[in-house]
Amino acid sequence: MKPLIQNAAGDSLSALLTLNGVSKHFGHIEALSRVDLTLNRGDVVGLVGGNGAGKTTLLRLMCGLYQPTDGNVVYHGENGDQPLVEMRNHLGVVPEGTGLYHRLTAWENIRYHTRLHGIEDEVAWEKTLQLADALSFTGELGRPTRGFSRGMRQKAAIIRALAHSPDILLLDEPTGGLDVTSAREVRSLVGQVRDSGGTVIYSTHHLAEAQQVCDRIIIIHNGEVRADGSPDELMEQTKEENLEDAYVSLTADAARIYDDVDTEGKIAKIWRKLLTPRRLPSNTSTPEEVNEDE
């Protein structure tokens, strides 16, 4: 069987991506705070954290979709340090929402992305068949994705991410909403990518899954990297007997709540403030009473 992923650029364990003191602010919210990380070729890294921990922000910084407010992200390509944009040629991404066009068939979705990578349709089709075979998806390639279940959409998105033979695979909650069999197939595919020497960045809420799939786990909490190492190292660091206890110990402080994320324009902000009631109904009121007040 052909490898599912390329490992063309450099030796295993050579640095692929370095984040130096990276911070990211949205208005006055600090989504990520002074992150220092090095991802090596061949790593299968799990990014674990709760909602709003900063996982997606970190992933987007790694892809170059966000620019750091402070610090820098360096891609170590075949020809030395290169702009982060260059990494996109070697990157396969499965976003949390899968990002499929519902009026296109699964194959058309995949073909769109391989074309953007400059791959001929014939070559892309061959690779797609190989991947679809591994995920038991061959019969669905010609169907519009509109009627796909969550699992089918996830599989199509994974094939799309791998069809241009990237050497880095980035998965954001890849098994979220999948049934047991589909989740196992996805994990098996990640295993194949790892065996082919590819680099995988695996973002998940589920610690057990990260432990099962990844060699290295990065725990993010409130925009900070709280721990970075193998499951054994994390347990040793926290003196806990299992990874779940280690995670709880590392993220013991309350998760932050974004109550004023600055995504509105000035006019929209003024308008919202004018129209938003300043006081909520009293705790003692029943819903009926509240309705009567209205």
Added chain:
Amino acid sequence: MSKLKGRMFRVRAVATKELIDFVRDWRTLIAVILIPLIIFPLLFIALPLLLESQAEERSEFELRIVVQSESEVTDFMAFLDGDNANITWEELPAGIANLSDPGPDYSRVREHGVNAILRLEGGVEDNSTIWNYSILRDSTDEMANEATKRIVTALDTWEELLIEATLEENDLNPNTTLNPIRWGGDIDASDVATKGEQAGFALSLFIPLIVATWTATSAMQPSIDMTAGERERGTMEALLCAPISRFELLLGKWIAVALISATGVLAQVCALFFAIGFIASSSDMFGVPELSLSAILLMLMSILLFAIMVVAFQLALAVRSRSTKEAGSTLGPMIIAIIFPAMFAQFINLEGVEGYWFLIPVVNVLLALREILTNTIILEHIILWAGSSLIYALLAAYYASRQFNREDLVDSIN
């Protein structure tokens, strides 16, 4: 693959995907392509045919008309067409305040017992016999309206006859007395403009308006779908992770929207010319516009520059929105901002028009189209509208490229 070839390949991939996606959405296809294709044939061919057939149908209505007067006015009754009508005479009712007071006839007119009642009352004024009249009818009833129309036609004919009789009694020739000033010869032969030029002039009063409005409206939906729609559905993130620059993405989407919009406008203009051709073939009142090759090329250039500006601006505004609802609310008023100057431009006198009018966005293209349709080619004006349109198009494209570089483009409302 060379760098340029690679860029072209990616732009083409985006444009192709967007077009496939668009064609699969049959509702948008109907709204943007089919409706402009049928709207003018419907308006200019089907609607007159329908009106004609309805008028014929109305003329066959079986009507009940009552004529009320002090005594039967046989002179007049002769003009009232008895075909498909039951005409009866009655004496004027007593106790009515004036002829227009329905009095005892109110209920039978209201309940359509009769379709119309003509009341006639003779009198003398300045030694001449005059007739006062009124028609009692329900103006919301089609039969009553048809009855009223037939009565008025009969009254007009009777009035003409009375005037002629009065003039002859006084030894006056009705023809020379009533028409002392007349057109000599064939009125059409005196117009040195060809039928085609006349048609071009008439069309210059509304083709530019159609082009401007339809370019803006037909580009709106695809612009929203390809930008805010992508953000809303969460497809933008995966796309932006691909090795395509934001400018290439903008260009690919712009080409797709411009093609869709141009197809819509072209379909509408072709349908308009087809409808005009149909009317011209069935009547000698209207011709097909005659345009020189240079006029056609200038027309295409002006539409293209306008489309670049409008589509780029719509894409830029739509991509700022995180949902299609937000984008719709932003772009909706923009259509008004195009329609209003477009309407004003229709009333600007082209004769001796000041140069600055050709510098105002939207107005410049509208005036250019009006001039071109009348085959008027003035170099100074062309330089002004082409130059200013190019600058506006480039500014809109620059603004759009800045919006496509926004970091929050990846954020979805979901």
